[in-house]
Amino acid sequence: MLNLLKLRWNHGYQAIPDIRKAELMVTHRGFPVINESECKDNCGECKDVCPTEAIEINPLSIDLGKCTFCGECERVCAAIKFTNECRSGSTSRNNLIVTSKNFSGLTSDVYRNRAIETRKEIHKMFGRSLKLRQVSAGGCNGCEMELSACGNVNFDMGRFGIDFAASPRHSDGIVITGPVSRNMAPALMDAYNSIPSPKIVIAAGACAISGGIFKESEYLNREFFEKIKIDLFIPGCPPHPITFINSLLDFLGR
Amino acid sequence: MSWVETKNLNVISLNDIQVLPLNDFRDELIKKIKGGKRLIQFFGNKETPGVFLYAVAADDNTSKLFITSCKFTDDKAYQSLTPEIPSVHLFEREFYEQFGIKPEGHPWLKPVRKGIEGINNDEPHYNFFSMTGEEIHEVGVGPIHAGIIEPGHFRFSCHGEKVYHLEIKLGFQHRGIENMFLNKNHKNVYLLNLSESIAGDSVIGHAGTYIRAMESLCNIAVSRRVKSIRTVMLELERIAMHLADLSGLSGDIAYLTGSSVFGALRTKIINATMSICGNRFGRGMMRLSGVNFDITPEIKCDLTALLNKLNDDVDLAAEVMFSSVSVLERFEKTGILEKETAMELGLVGLTARASGYAVDIRSDHPFDAYQYFPVYKLTLESGDVFARAYIRYIEIQQSIKIIMEILNNIPSGELSCNISSLQPDSMVISLTEGWRGEISHIVLTDSDGKIKRIKIKDPSFNNWLALSISVRGEGISDFPLCNKSYNLSYSGFDL
Structure with a gap:
């Protein structure tokens, strides 16, 4: 009994007090900043080393929907710098493409204001309580573990009234991870159809957004994304829980 | 000599590998495994013409590996080895699925990974084993599970609460990773990224395995510093995942203290x-050729201070957890896997060691810094x-001890070196x-030095079948607990 009390005392209070203001350690590879003046002659080396073809040159841009944040481009070129900024979610696919012109040097608040559009009806409908059904469709267990971690004692997403539900029937939305393997495509569609309308659709991680590293695989079936509109894109490989929670709170207008 | 002898990470020429007549191959393999060697791999490769079948066996006492092969040109069948060697059962199914022999x-x-209903009409769809009898019922779970985990289908045949049989159908995650490695245009960074995504919870494990294979083929010797750093990262991954599992196991029996405390400790790691x-x-x-950081x-x-603190914290948390009657009541004598079964099925890792079967690559076939720091194999008997x-x-x-030992004496050396072409x-x-x-x-290379x-x-x-075996005779409500105690990878299986 004494040990139990000691354990409880040692455990202390682990939750991050203010998720909205939380900063990640400087080593974290998050939102990349592009400084085009450092890009001397459009040599294209950054584009060549990128494993997922996320980089375009002239003008230089990185597509966060494809980026796996491996940091290889940063090592070959001074024009690209990954920062510890983790608030990189977006409601539009196009806004995920980071260029020097639109976002470089701007604070994350400005990126956020542009990238995430808060809709009144979403705020009204889901702003106070949101239950999500997660479907892993070919995910490697990286995104899945980070989404699980959103509910743990450190991040405690439940404090915002946001939880993962066991049944799609109890859910207001779906969170998709993984590139959508051929064998999971029907189950994903079934899960989506089982969620009562109105519902939101979230794609978390590079694989879900663009196919990521598995884009060329012949065993994918990404028809789901041709039929269903994504409401919120959360980049990362995998997305950090703080990225996920903050993007969601921005989206809900909290 | 029917077998070529080699070691972990030693390169051998494909021409040195004996191609035995089918019957000799069968006899040799049976003799080897029945003689106490362990089956590591059994896989095919399509050549023109025909299909080669390779078998790899390990002698864990002497750190030796043995390879042999046979060739199928016109034959479309052979006499199954599974009745003689149960541990080959899944390899034979995989070989049949991939090459039709x-x-x-x-x-x-x-x-193994095909035959899911409603996906591809060319694949004959699989009918589950079914039991009949009075008051027998089936429970189907998945592919989508209640929690935030990967997909797979479980089908239980029950009588009342009691599970008579559990059939596990996987393949939902299949992304064709092995084939994706073969595109000759792929860059090293792409292939490395791909190896990191085989199983996202074993990033260092899989990426390290892949990289060491490639470095051996390139004949690169990395510095001892690189080896030490890689070993530290692998042990950190082990600590983090073991903590996550202790947290998950606690959660599954509604022991919230353990769930929170171990979860918070994992976050620190x-x-x-x-x-x-x-x-x-x-x-x-x-x-490839080193480490990036x-x-x-x-x-x-910082790491030394963190691990010192972690050591005390884990000791305290484990003492409280493993002396709690409500925890022991659920853990003890649940989902037993006997040592004989573990050996027969060729189980590996902590699953095998928890059943008293001492296999651990770190000490049996050492790599990286384990070559300098011998690891004692930990086993428990109850399974x-x-x-x-x-x-x-x-x-x-x-693992904390291993990391501390390495950190105290981390050799100097270059973090990367030049890459040459594959042999x-x-x-x-x-x-x-x-x-x-x-x-x-x-990894096998072709005559141009590309991966073939x-x-x-x-x-x-190896281990999924162990879950099926250990829930037999248990109450169905103990299934989540048994499942978590193995915590196996779906994507690692499905590839």
């Missing part, structure tokens, strides 16, 4: 991983959920003890 007399030749390489799962750490004196200092939970605790203690017509076997168990990658075949095996491939 049938093992005649295989006791249960069902699909993966944050330490992030402080080294910028990602909580170790992505971006490994590179150093362990600086500051990081070493129940308790053993699989407790062995995680003692392995955490062991042509060669083969290398790379074995690693990931946190789940033995990860093995076998990569065979990947996650420890989950």
Whole structure:
């Protein structure tokens, strides 16, 4: 009994007090900043080393929907710098493409204001309580573990009234991870159809957004994304829980 | 000499491997395995003309590996080995699925990753085993599960609460990873990224296995510093995942103290991983010919302090947990897996060790810094959920000691070196003890020095059947607990 009390005392209070203001350690590879003046002659080396073809040159841009944040481009070129900024979610696919012109040097608040559009009806409908059904469709267990971690004692997403539900029937939305393997495509569609309308659709991680590293695989079936509109894109490989929670709170207008 | 003898990470020429007549191959393999060697791999490779079948066996006492092969040109069938060697059962099914060569007399030749209803009409769809009888019922779960986990289908045949049989159907995650390695235009960074995504919870394990195979084929010797850093990262991954599992096991029996405390401790470890390489799962750490990030004196200092504290915290949490009657009541004598079964099925990793079967690549076939720091194999005898939970605790203690020892004496050396081309017509076997168990990658090169075949095996491939076996006779409500005590990878199995 004494040990139990000691354990409880040692455990202390682990939750991050203010998720909205939380900063990640400087080593974290998050939102990349592009400084085009450092890009001397459009040599294209950054584009060549990128494993997922996320980089375009002239003008230089990185597509966060494809980026796996491996940091290889940063090592070959001074024009690209990954920062510890983790608030990189977006409601539009196009806004995920980071260029020097639109976002470089701007604070994350400005990126956020542009990238995430808060809709009144979403705020009204889901702003106070949101239950999500997660479907892993070919995910490697990286995104899945980070989404699980959103509910743990450190991040405690439940404090915002946001939880993962066991049944799609109890859910207001779906969170998709993984590139959508051929064998999971029907189950994903079934899960989506089982969620009562109105519902939101979230794609978390590079694989879900663009196919990521598995884009060329012949065993994918990404028809789901041709039929269903994504409401919120959360980049990362995998997305950090703080990225996920903050993007969601921005989206809900909290 | 029917077998070519080699070691973990030694390169051998494909021409040296004997191609035995089918009957000799069968006799030799049976003799080898019945003589106490362990089956590591059994896989095919399509050549023109015909299909080669390779078998790899390990002698864990002498750190030796043995390879032999046979060739199928016109034959479309052979006499199954499974009745003689049960541990080959899944390999034979995989070989049949990939190359269409049938093992005649295989006791249960069902699909491995194909045959899911409603996906592809060309694949005959698989009908589950079904039991009949009064008051027998079936419970189907998945592919989508209640929690945030990967997909797979479980079908229970029950009488009342009691499980008579559990059939596990996987393949939902299949992304065709092995074939994706073969595109000759792919860059090293792409292939490395791909190896990190085989199983996202074993990033360092799989990326390290792949990289060491490639480095052997390139004839690159990395510095001892690189080896030490890689070993530290692998042990950090082991500690983090074992803590996550202890947290998950606690959650499954509604022991919330353990669930919170172990969960919070895991966060500290993966944050330490992030402080080294910028990602909580170790992505971006490994590179061909070295590592991308150093362990600086500051990081070493922080890590030492963190691990010292963690050692005390884990000891206290484990003492409270494993002395709680309500925990022991659920853990003890639940989901028992006997040692004989574990050996017969060729199980690996902590699952095998928790049943008293001492296999650990770190000491049997050492790689990286384990060549300089011998690892003592930890085993428990009872083979129940308790053993699989407790062995995680003692392995955490062991990993902390290993990291401390390495950090105290981290050699200097270059973090990377130049890459040369792969040796042509060669083969290398790379074995690693990931946190789940033995990860093995076998790479074969063609005459141009390009990869022509990569065979990947996650420890989950060996161990999924153990879950089926250990829930037999248990109440169905103990299934989540048994499942978590193995915590196997779906994507690592499905590839």
